[in-house]
Amino acid sequence: MATEQELLQLLREPSTQGKGFRILVNTYKERVYWTIRRMVMNHDDADDITQLVFIKIFENLNSFRQDSKLFTWIYRIAINETLTFLAQRRRRNIISWDTIEHKMSENLIEDAYFEGDEVQLQLQKAVLLLPEKQRLVFNMKYYEELKYEEIEEILGTSIGALKASYHHAVKKIEEFLNSR
């Protein structure tokens, strides 16, 4: 497996860019997919957005200035595309934020690609009630187990604010679970 520096070297050279990109896709496809999937819940939507993210990465390889880690850059593109997708869906349907999240929550029950038990279903419903950015922070910390420093680099939010956001998210989820 190539290191990030080796991968960047491959991506920089036009003759090896294709090979480098294959390695990039192979290395990050699962992490990117799951980040998106946890936000949009639905597999088909996550599939579309993941493809779009990698196409954008490919098209903008030359604009990557190495100010940040490669994965941080990829992660930012994935989050931006996901938030854009959710905003577009909200605008297209002309429905409120709550309604779209409620719809996603209801769809989970019939989703062929959801195999959680009742507790897991309730947990997902609770997560969907969180505000978009809080949900993002919760997923990154709880499911992806990223360090606060990494989340700070990706979202550009201070560690203090991230800790507070995560703490509030956990509190809201527990309140939801205990109210059932």
Next chain:
Amino acid sequence: MRNIKEEMKTKMETQDHNKRISLEDIPRKNPMTIPVNYFESLEDKILTKTVSTKSKPEQLPKTRTLSKFWKVSMAAAGIIIVIGVKIVLDNSHSNPVQQASIQTDTDIMIEYAANEAAIEAIPNMESAIEDEYVQLRNIEDQKLTPINQNKELKTEELEEYYDKSSYFSIFTEL
């Protein structure tokens, strides 16, 4: 002894029931699944749309595309032209059947009016013919016989004259 055991059991159950659910109590697992071999197919799809496209030797020439503003403007202009043409056509030929009906009605009315006028004119024409005939007879009578003012006109003679008269032939066609 048995009562104490039951009491303890009930107490423990009550404690469990009152215990608040913590996020730490829930196993940290991913309840979402994916189709079989999904990530393999995902990689292929991405590479088809990126690397494979770029490595194609021949690329189609870029066609000149209009900006979004011009596309919208042209579409709006097209709609206005279509509506304008439709309004003009509606005004000039609102309904072919209706137009034909109106035309037919007008023709009938004109024809009817002409017939009415012609019918009203017949007696005058007849008297004019009769007068003309009398004058001619008088001229002839003056030449041949003395003038008899009270002499009645013979019906056969009049009919014969009518037949020859151009006025009458016109109105018989009506």
